[in-house]
Amino acid sequence: PYISDGTHTYEGTPKIRILNVPRKCRIRVYSVAGDLVGEVLHDSATQGEVAYFQLNRTSTSPLVFGTYFVTVESLVPESLGQVKRAAFATIR
Numbered sequence: 001p002y003i004s005d006g007t008h009t010y011e012g013t014p015k016i017r018i019l020n021v022p023r024k025c026r027i028r029v030y031s032v033a034g035d036l037v038g039e040v041l042h043d044s045a046t047q048g049e050v051a052y053f054q055l056n057r058t059s060t061s062p063l064v065f066g067t068y069f070v071t072v073e074s075l076v077p078e079s080l081g082q083v084k085r086a087a088f089a090t091i092r
Contacts, residue, residue: 015051016088024075027052032067043075065090 029038070086
């Protein structure tokens with residue numbers, strides 16, 4: 001879970017770290033209703049992690065507290081199209 005209390009921050013901002021991702025991938029964040037709330041296109045030969053800023057993709061408002069699902073789709077040739085799934089929760 002991500003705790004929004006000001007002390008649990010990554011680089012001083014309300015980011016969530018997504019680790020062990022392929023060097024090229026598409027990360028999508030969905031609400032429990034299935035709505036796409038965030039998307040990140042990761043392309044880094046040296047970093048296997050992404051910092052997601054927790055902003056709703058349709059506005060600059062932060063995500064509401066709740067449970068979210070994440071998909072990581074590989075865009076590298078050796079694993080192209082493979083998808084891994086995870087979940088996270090934001091709490092007060």
